[in-house]
Amino acid sequence: MRYVIIGNGVAGVTAAFAIRERLDDAAITVISAESDYFFSRTALMYAFMDRLTPRDLEPNERKVYDRQRIERVRGLVTDLDAGAHTLTLESGARIPYDRLLIAAGSRPNRPNWAGMDAVRDGLVNFVTLQDLEQCERLTKRGGRAVVAGGGLIGVELVECLHHHGMDVTFLVRDPWYWPAALGEAEGRMISEHIGRHGVSITHQEAIARVLTDAAGKVTGVVTESGKRLDCDLLGVTVGVHPATEWLSGVRTPPETGRGVVVDRAFRTSLPDVWAAGDCAEIRAEGRAPLVEQIWYSAKRQGEAAAKSMLGDGVAYAPPIFYNSSKFFEIEYTTVGSFRAAGSREFYARVLGKEVSVRIAEADGAVAGFNMLGSRWNHTVFERWIAERRPLAWCMDRLHQAQFDFEFGRQDLTDIRRQFAARRMEAAA
Amino acid sequence: MIRQTARDRIAHDLTHRGVSAWLLAGAITAFYLALYYTEFFTGVAKAVGLDSKWTLYGLLYTLAVVTGGVFMIRRYRHNRYQVVRTSVVMAVQTTLAFSVPQILKMVHQPEYYFSYLWPLKLDYGTPGYLFHLPLGYILYSVVGSLILVPLAAALFGKRWYCSWICGCGGLANTAGEPFRHLSNKSSAAWKFEKFSIHTVLGVCLLLTGLLFATYGAGNRYPMLAKYTYEYQSWYGFIVVAMLSGIVGVGAYPIGGTRVWCRFFCPMAALLGLTQKVGRYRITVKDNMCISCGMCSKYCEMGIDVRSYAQANTSFTRASCVGCGLCAEVCPRGVLRLENVSRPAPQERLVQIAAAGR
Missing domain, CATH: 3.50.50.60 (FAD/NAD(P)-binding domain)
Structure with missing residues (x-):
């Protein structure tokens, strides 16, 4: 065979x-x-x-x-x-x-911006080994880059270009970074974090036209608001x-x-x-x-x-969704869903730290976890969702899902205090 | 290729086995040869007011550990494990491995290094040396080597010694940090490691046994004493001078920082065997690995951590010194160093489910 x-x-x-x-x-x-x-x-x-x-x-x-x-x-x-x-x-x-x-x-998706037909060089995606070669060829310290697309690959490409000393502008079409997965407060925390690294991140801004020289090399872009950004490299990371x-x-x-x-x-x-x-x-x-x-x-x-x-009977059903990522230094773990009908959410950010917790509850059971800035064992969250545990039950046991370094366990006191205050508000 | 600045290129060359890396390896080797076999550094020591070249060497070594340690703590300041571990390594080097023996010498006590134990420091398990020490030192050596070392390794893994206390590990994890990724990750290297490190351990145990026999019966069997002392001097030349000094540190820019620890150290071999049956392990989060290979790349012991992580297998490898860098560089937080007395709850569930099948 x-x-x-x-x-x-x-x-x-x-x-x-x-x-x-x-x-x-x-x-x-x-x-x-x-x-x-x-x-x-x-x-x-x-x-x-x-x-x-x-x-x-x-x-x-x-x-x-x-x-x-x-x-x-x-x-x-x-x-x-x-x-x-x-x-x-x-x-x-x-x-x-x-x-x-x-x-x-x-x-990679290829947007139909004006001027795209003329592009022969200077535009990169970040998916294949060939893309990597293109990126490396176009990268130079002090050069300028524009990256369009506010998702996971976009922020990775931004981090790399920034690492090599390029002057990077990150264009995010949405009002905050990655609304498909992050809430407004979470997205803003990530945007601030990226900005603090020296990347110029712009929201609600997208490319309208790509500018090229006579040879078809990208020289810049014009945004929908009419701003012109010169660049040596244009990163396009608008999904696949x-x-x-x-x-x-x-x-x-x-x-x-x-x-x-x-x-x-x-x-x-x-x-x-x-x-x-x-x-x-x-x-x-x-x-x-x-x-x-x-x-x-x-x-x-x-x-x-x-x-x-091989001839086995297979009836594929996706398990409870989970994913992970890292935005510069902020680690991200997500489990479950935030889209269930009638779901309520608890969100808290640890005072003065880039650490946040967002948990969705629907029909009296937790449905989704969005955790930023500390390490978590997603399998514990999966079990809690499968077992239909109530939010308050999970909050009492949140430490069981922690996966931080030894001596570095995130202190949850502030998160729990915020949760208790929230509950008292609801009770009143 | 990326157009880099001259500084980037030199840094890359130095840390990726370029010309400058070979030159540095040569320079370190020359330094050790001069230190061991010439009196050049005796003159230097005297000139700066130190009593011997070994004190000068200790001072330089300590400076390297402290400087590298500051760099290490700055770099990993977000990771408490690294901060605590590096601080301890620096503190041990500056006190037990350097200033304390100097002070002891000044107050006419034996120049004793409390951070070193048999079998790493052969003398401390050798009757001819040991029994000339005051009783307290003898007790410390014997209890340390025979009880403290294996007990702590069973409870916390060999890391308590290899990456928290030991000077060899101390230098590797501080000044050696830029070279850690150069360790060989191939399965062939692993095979060689298992052979070489246990061979050295065997050689070391046999030598220790012979030294005890000589101590007890050397007068009656002069040939035994003669061959044992010859054996000891060869051990000192090959294992201590060549492998732990020249190869151990000289190979940093070429083979990574733990060549001695991984392939030759008899102490590491003994601790590793204890670790295998103890509580220490690296826990792997289920189905979260993206096979990026950062863990393997930055493992100074050349363990292919990724092969375990992508197979969802928590593991204990004899060679793992628990530096914790695999967990640090993992972009998905898959790994955690742990001392576990019993399986985690979710694993118990899996085991029960498997048993029911």
Whole structure:
């Protein structure tokens, strides 16, 4: 049996190892246009900051692929013929498969600002190894950079450019940083933190036009409010979308929507073809279509898709949501949801510190945790949400979820005092 | 490549095995050779009013630890574990490992280093040396080596010694900080480490045994005494002078800061074996690792921490000195150093669930 996987990101490689663990005799091939070896995309910023080498980003020793007999092919897949069970690469090489997994990941969104057509150089995303090379080429101490897009990748790119001594302007379209995940007070705390590092962060401001020289190199931008910002590098980090464009040209494209459409067993509309990770859109009756695009979901989906390809019954359901990040020095842990109907929230910031806690309660049970500036064990929060614990119960036990360094446990007295005061107000 | 300033380039070269790094390694090695085998530094010591080259060396060593420690505390001031640990290392170096022995000497007591114990300091477990000390020192040595060391390692891990007290670790974790990432992370290096460090431990234990035998029966067996003293002098040359001094510190800019501690130190070997059965471990938060590799990169002992973190496995490795830098550099707060007497509640639940299956 020949298993072929398109994409050597975390979903694809996790699937490859999971298949090998169960099948000793299967041929397993992983194809990538981007890199020879699986690397940690989430760590791209540390390579840019010179804290890691690109080789350090590889989570496995290279000899593991030989030992596990996972064949690596470098090339761009240009055709998929589901009838003939064959892939064709850009080089013309043909790769037959018995079972195929599409784990092609996602691509950066490209906004349609005026002047974008003329851009040939100076515009970077921050997703691939090739992006990293572009970023490094354009970075110079004392140079100017504009980064547009107030999400996780944006702030990482800003931190890197700032680290290398660039004069950075961070344009955030929203009234505060990352309203998709942070409340106003939280977003403002992060914005202030970024600003204190010497980054010029501007809210409710977006790019209207990109300026280029005769050679198509970006020289600056004009914002929607008419302000002109000169720059040597323009970072565009306005989200990603599932990589499906390449499928429109193949002989037998699988059904696509936002992503490659799959069922809860990661089966596409084509026989013997599965899809998982960032590129997959999971559709199931009675559920909203699901596109998950973070590291953790890709790893999970890769594992589940491998089971499905091996013939196990799989009915994927995402667990309670969690994610983590770091904004310059402020660590962030989030678990659960803040969107439940009728939910109330408790928010408190530790007096004089960049530490805050936000907890949502719906129907008498905690639903979401947003924790900034200290370390928490997300699995404890997951359990509390699953066990439907009331907010006050959790507040009494909040220390059980702490995961700070030894001697460095965050003092929760102030948070608890604020919670008690809030409750008394409600009681009165 | 990023267009860097000259200062950035030199700093990078020095900390990434560039030409300047090799020059520095050569300079440190030359320093040690001159210190051990010439009287050059005796002259320098006398010129600055010190009694011997070893006092001068102690002073320089202490200065390096204090200067590096200040740098370390500034850099990690947000991390209490690093601040406390580094402060203790600096305090121990300036007192027990430097000024206290000097003071003892002045008041005509033995020049005794309370921060060193057998088997790191072979003399302190050697009858010929030990039994000439006043009783209090003998008791301290014996109780320290045989009870305090293993007991504390079982309770807190070997870190209580290797990264809180020991001078070798003290220098590594202060002045050596810019070189910590150079340790070899390959599985081949791990294999070599297990072989080499236990070999040195075996050699050291055998030597100690022979020294006791010689002390007891050396008069009756002159050949035993002859070979034992020859063995001891080879041990002093190869293990103490070459491996702990020249290779240990000279290799900083090339192999990282803990070459001696990781591959050769008999004390670390003994503490590591105790640590394996003790309470200390690095706890890994479930499914939170992003495989970035910062933990492995900045592990001075060359432990591939990431391989455990991405597999959601809490672990205890014999070589881990508990410096805590893996937990510090982890951008997702996945790791925590802990002394656990029993599994955390959530782990117990998992175990119960697994048992029920």
